[in-house]
Amino acid sequence: MPKKQPIPWSRYIPAGLTLCVGVGLSILACVVVARWEDKRREYEFNRYADGVAAALQQHFKEDLQIIPNLSDFFAASGKIEPSAFKQFVQRPVSSNTSIQFLAWVPKVSDANRQAYEAADQTGTLPNFQIAERNADGAIVPAQQRPEYYPVYFLEPLKGNERTLGFDLASQPAYRAALERARDTGKMVVTGSVELQPAKDAQLSLMVIQPIYDNQDTFSSDSPDSLQGFVVGVFRVAEIFEAALKGRGVGNLDLYLADKTDTTSSLLNRSEAFRWASRQENRFLAFYDSSTKKVVEFPAVQNLLQVDGISKTERTVGTRTLTVGGRQWSLYLLSTPAYREIQTKHWRSWAALIIGLLWTHIPVTYLLTSLSRQRQIEQLAHERARQAEQLQKALQQLSNEQEKSERLLLNILPQPIAERLKQEQKIIADSFAEVTVMFADIVGFTQLASRISATELVQLLNEIFSAFDKLAAWHGLEKIKTIGDAYMVVGGLPMHRPDHAQAIAEMALDMQQAILKFNADHGEAFTIRIGIHTGPVVAGVIGTNKFIYDLWGDTVNIANRMESHGIAGCIQISAATYEQLQHLYQFERRGYIPIKGKGEMLTYLLAGRESNELSDYSLKLSAAHRCRFLQSSQADVGQNASVSPSTG
Numbered sequence: 032m033p034k035k036q037p038i039p040w041s042r043y044i045p046a047g048l049t050l051c052v053g054v055g056l057s058i059l060a061c062v063v064v065a066r067w068e069d070k071r072r073e074y075e076f077n078r079y080a081d082g083v084a085a086a087l088q089q090h091f092k093e094d095l096q097i098i099p100n101l102s103d104f105f106a107a108s109g110k111i112e113p114s115a116f117k118q119f120v121q122r123p124v125s126s127n128t129s130i131q132f133l134a135w136v137p138k139v140s141d142a143n144r145q146a147y148e149a150a151d152q153t154g155t156l157p158n159f160q161i162a163e164r165n166a167d168g169a170i171v172p173a174q175q176r177p178e179y180y181p182v183y184f185l186e187p188l189k190g191n192e193r194t195l196g197f198d199l200a201s202q203p204a205y206r207a208a209l210e211r212a213r214d215t216g217k218m219v220v221t222g223s224v225e226l227q228p229a230k231d232a233q234l235s236l237m238v239i240q241p242i243y244d245n246q247d248t249f250s251s252d253s254p255d256s257l258q259g260f261v262v263g264v265f266r267v268a269e270i271f272e273a274a275l276k277g278r279g280v281g282n283l284d285l286y287l288a289d290k291t292d293t294t295s296s297l298l299n300r301s302e303a304f305r306w307a308s309r310q311e312n313r314f315l316a317f318y319d320s321s322t323k324k325v326v327e328f329p330a331v332q333n334l335l336q337v338d339g340i341s342k343t344e345r346t347v348g349t350r351t352l353t354v355g356g357r358q359w360s361l362y363l364l365s366t367p368a369y370r371e372i373q374t375k376h377w378r379s380w381a382a383l384i385i386g387l388l389w390t391h392i393p394v395t396y397l398l399t400s401l402s403r404q405r406q407i408e409q410l411a412h413e414r415a416r417q418a419e420q421l422q423k424a425l426q427q428l429s430n431e432q433e434k435s436e437r438l439l440l441n442i443l444p445q446p447i448a449e450r451l452k453q454e455q456k457i458i459a460d461s462f463a464e465v466t467v468m469f470a471d472i473v474g475f476t477q478l479a480s481r482i483s484a485t486e487l488v489q490l491l492n493e494i495f496s497a498f499d500k501l502a503a504w505h506g507l508e509k510i511k512t513i514g515d516a517y518m519v520v521g522g523l524p525m526h527r528p529d530h531a532q533a534i535a536e537m538a539l540d541m542q543q544a545i546l547k548f549n550a551d552h553g554e555a556f557t558i559r560i561g562i563h564t565g566p567v568v569a570g571v572i573g574t575n576k577f578i579y580d581l582w583g584d585t586v587n588i589a590n591r592m593e594s595h596g597i598a599g600c601i602q603i604s605a606a607t608y609e610q611l612q613h614l615y616q617f618e619r620r621g622y623i624p625i626k627g628k629g630e631m632l633t634y635l636l637a638g639r640e641s642n643e644l645s646d647y648s649l650k651l652s653a654a655h656r657c658r659f660l661q662s663s664q665a666d667v668g669q670n671a672s673v674s675p676s677t678g
Contacts, residue, residue, distance in 0.1 A: 038405050046397040053390025057383050065379035072373065076348060076363075083275070083285065084350035084361050090274035091354045094130070094265055095238050097123045098218060101133065101261045102240040111135055111258075116184045124186055129269035131235050132191045135184035136199060136209075137259035141177055159183075163201035173198045180209055180260065199262070205237070212239045213257055220355030222289050222313055224264060234315060238263045238355060268325040271316040282369035284334065285318035286342065286362040287352075315359065320366055337366065443579045444508055444524045447571060459570030465522035466534040466564045466607060467586055469593035470498070470541060473557045475515040490552070491515060497544045505537045510581060516593075520581060523569050531564050531610040535636060538562060538601045557599040561592025562636075564607040591625045592633065601636035608634045615639055 097120070104119050105111050120133045139147050139161070148160055161181045163173040170193055173179060180200045185191055199205040204221065212219040221237040240261040271287060290313070317331040318324070326334065335342040345364040352359040365373075436448075443451065450458055472494065479487050495512055502509045502519050506527070510518040519537065522530030538560045545558050565585030571577050588604060596602035608617060616637040622630040 038401065042401055042404075046394050046401065049397060050390060050394045053386065053394065057386025057390060060386050061379045061383035064382040065376045068376050068378055079283075080348045080350050080361075080363055083363075084352055087271065087274045087287070087361065088352045088354060090270050091352070094127060094270050094273075095218070095220070095263070095355060097127070097130070097133065098238045098240045098261055098263045101263075102218075102242055105135070105242050105258075105261065111137075111184070113184050117186055120186045129265050129273060131264040131266055132194065133186050134182045134194075134262045134264075135259060136180050136239075136262045137183050138257050139179040139181060141175060141179070144179060147181070147183070160196045161198050162196050163198050170197070173201060176200070180206075182262070183259075208237065208239055209260060212241045212260060216241055216243070218355050220357045222357075234267045235264045236267055236315075238265065267316045271318060272325045275318060282320055282366045282372060283347070284320050284345075284364040284366060285316075286331075286335075286364055287315040287317070288360045288362070289313040289315050290358055290360050335364075340365075442577075443571065446524045447579055451571060457570070459568060460524065461566070461568050462523050462526070463566050464530075464564060465520050465567050465581075465585070466531040466562060466610075467520045467567065467581065467589035468518070468534045468538060468560060468562045469590050470517040470519075470538070470558050470560045471593055472515040472545075473559055473598040474555065478554075478556075490554075494545070494548055494556075497548065498541060501537050501540050501544065505533045505540075507533055507537055508579075511578060520567075523567070524579075531562075531607055532614060534562055534607075535601075535603075535611055535615055538636065539638065542599070542601070559593055559596045559598050560601040561589055561594070561596050561603075562601065562607050563589035563592050563604040564610060588625070588628065588631075591628070591631075595623055595625060595633075597635070603634050603636055605632045605634070611636075613640070 101120065108115065116135055124130050124133060137147075144161060161173045161179050162170050165171050173181075178200060179198045181196050181198050182194050183196075185195050188195065199209060205224070208219050208221045218238060218240045221239070224235050224237045242258045242261060244256040244258060267287070271285075275285070314331065317326045317334065319326050319334060335345075337345065342362070342364060345366075346362050347365045347369075348363040350361040350363075352361060442448075447458060472491075475491070478490070482490075495517060498517050498519075499509060505521075507519050507521045508523060510520055512518070519534070520530075521527065521534045527533070541558060541560065545556055548554065549556055563585055565583070565588065567581045567583040567585045569579065569581050571579055592602045592604055602620065603611070603617075611617075616639065618635040618637050620633045620635050622632050625631045
């Protein structure tokens with residue numbers, strides 16, 4: 032399997048940029064959405080806090096409005112009667128659970144004390160007596176003082192019997208509130224009060240409205256016109272719970288405290304309430320969001336600190352309420368559920384996740400495309416490599432085929448080779464006239480006994496290679512070599528009219544070639560050549576190591592011309608002589624016995640008609656000249672130079 036090519040890092044740049052931009056935009060979207068969520072929560076919190084504060088203040092004002100209405104009633108009637116008072120306040124008292132009681136508190140001088148207490152004897156106000164609370168919390172007759180402000184008319188009386196006749200001026204805090212209302216002529220709201228100490232007493236507020244002889248002519252310089260006060264005591268928890276009824280408060284606890292007149296303390300309160308008076312703001316009410324109820328102070332101490340977080344640390348917002356000249360602080364306290372919600376920015380995380388998912392799509396596409404591109408490039412590279420290998424294989428095959436072609440052409444003539452490649456089963460042709468030549472190296476057999484086989488083959492190869500060049504030069508077809516014999520033919524496989532002349536030219540050139548070889552190697556070889564012209568049959572025989580061969584009487588006669596010839600001479604038959612007699616110099620040898628043929632007329636080819644032999648040489652007989660050439664070969668020196676004739 033080919034090794035995977037590494038991908039250049041530059042190709043990862045688009046995917047990397049897309050990833051960076053996508054992640055960056057996703058984070059930016061997450062931050063923007065988180066800030067938007069924070070602002071939205073802050074807006075919702077502020078709207079909720081303002082709504083709760085407004086609802087509380089509105090309910091307090093609505094509940095406390097009965098006091099100004101009662102004051103207006105007294106001012107209009109001019110005379111305050113118990114029956115009229117009871118009739119007027121009966122409906123609001125019965126319908127408003129936050130009202131603990133409503134009362135008329137007259138201004139009673141010490142001189143009129145007995146008259147007010149004597150009124151009890153008439154049955155108008157049974158059991159009426161101006162009283163106060165001693166240090167032990169017991170109700171006792173009031174000590175003598177210049178003025179008294181007893182609770183005179185009281186509705187509802189049931190449950191508030193001990194409050195009837197109680198002198199408000201006997202308590203410094205109440206006396207201060209009465210004096211402030213008297214001096215300002217306005218409604219005054221006190222801090223938390225406890226007119227009837229009890230273990231289950233709820234925190235209450237006292238509302239005081241002064242009544243004058245003439246409200247329109249009220250002046251702080253005329254305090255003697257004061258008739259008394261309309262007083263109402265309201266349960267803070269009831270007002271608080273009514274204001275929050277039907278309003279979802281989420282996961283926040285509400286803590287209402289009075290921050291006005293923090294230096295004053297309540298008298299005869301329980302230990303828990305004394306603890307509350309020492310705080311920065313005086314406790315009024317606590318709304319527990321888990322139970323959706325207003326909790327009294329003793330239970331609040333365990334709720335102000337949740338999971339180790341104090342009230343101060345839990346405070347997430349504060350609103351100020353102003354009622355009757357007093358300022359109240361509304362603390363919005365966090366809860367575990369609220370803190371858990373505040374830390375959950377699901378929209379921002381959703382924006383981040385969606386952004387990352389959208390980023391994942393193009394990045395995955397780019398990386399997939401890059402992987403596909405790498406696979407395609409790798410496949411193309413593999414295909415190119417395979418094509419290159421195939422090209423090399425084809426080239427090698429072509430080279431091998433070319434070698435095979437050359438080898439085949441070295442064995443067979445080209446036309447025969449082409450026919451053989453076409454898978455012709457039998458290749459055989461008849462030729463009416465060709466010229467066949469046999470040549471044999473004289474003395475080569477004796478040489479084989481005195482040199483090594485390798486040297487012998489090298490010499491023979493050099494001689495026959497020279498003959499092969501001459502055959503190719505003259506356009507003749509080499510048939511075969513048998514030992515030191517060489518066979519060549521002219522006129523096949525393609526017919527040519529000058530086949531006899533071409534054979535004659537090659538025979539002459541072969542004599543020159545052997546002379547040059549002897550000169551180069553210091554040998555004394557001669558060749559014996561025989562030539563005959565006639566019809567032959569040519570073809571390919573065999574299936575393994577096949578050759579192109581000739582058959583017929585012409586081949587046998589040519590072989591006899593060579594074997595019965597003279598060393599160093601070219602012996603030809605009469606048939607060949609008939610075709611060459613006008614072109615070459617011949618010497619008639621005469622009739623010689625040929626095996627299987629009897630006596631045959633033969634000739635010796637002496638040379639070309641226009642050769643460069645001397646006159647002396649031309650006059651020699653063919654036999655004498657052959658004997659001369661044979662005897663003079665030993666005298667040929669190294670400087671002898673022979674060139675093949677071009678014919």
